[in-house]
Amino acid sequence: MFSKACEYAIRAAIFIASESEKDKRASLKDIAREIDSPEAFTAKTLQKLSRSGIITSTKGAHGGFEVKGDLSNTIMISQIVLAIDGDKVYTRCSLGLHNCSEDHPCPFHSRFKPVRNGLQQIVENTSLKDLTSGLVSGDTFLKI
Amino acid sequence: MFSKACEYAIRAAIFIASESEKDKRASLKDIAREIDSPEAFTAKTLQKLSRSGIITSTKGAHGGFEVKGDLSNTIMISQIVLAIDGDKVYTRCSLGLHNCSEDHPCPFHSRFKPVRNGLQQIVENTSLKDLTSGLVSGDTFLKI
DNA sequence: TAAAATAAAGACAATTAGGTCCTTAATTTT
């Protein structure tokens, strides 16, 4: 579904946002520990999130990553997915035809499309904040 | 979503079933041409389908692959997916936690699960015959 | 019986995804 990089990106963003609520920056080391991900690999995907303006990075002692201001209310999970995996999740043909279209559909198209649209709806309508609150309240988890 | 191997498997099965309706066996060469897939690689996945009892293979002149009797009515797409990709599509955690469960859910779980269940429903409730009819009537396509 | 046609099987190669390491740059603390 999502690539490993994208899974790490979403989990990392949630952790970073939860720290930002406490006005703390999250260091790469902390992030990798809290989401149980490979540090160097996670660093790469965080750079992409940073370049996409989803998170902000600061070098030096007490530096790290943060989600600025109330951005986590307006950042949608779809933006993270788009930054890391692109839009192929919503556009690819389920059976691998070169492109998914109404006028040259594969046999699965009509059945598959609603499911894919459902996925698109949830990622587009769920904000980073929405996912962060469950973590803060202890109802959801980022590792194991 | 599905692996390449699984995409080829579903497309191949649909073509084979459509030929079987005309009481013709489909040769590997024909299959690869009609679904536009790499011949040798497709052969591997057809062997798996054969070992899973979804299709039947016959060697020698006028041999090839077929879907026996009215099996295409009872074979569900889920069986093909299961034979090639296993059950991870329906069981994996969307954010990569070791396992998806209600009592240790990731932040995306509650939103993601309905979508995943939707996918599971369609593959479990769609028979090979269901997908073959659209091809036969010319409404759906297996390549390009 | 010999030849042709077909799938099965296994070794191998190429590509992509996932992951690591090392050096550099920027910032803060001492």
Place this chain on the structure above:
DNA sequence: AAAATTAAGGACCTAATTGTCTTTATTTTA
């Protein structure tokens, strides 16, 4: 100013997936 701390960047490595090739086994046709 020097040292420590942090992210950025690039080269590299590893594993999994995808794809190819060659040989063997089985069946039918001539």
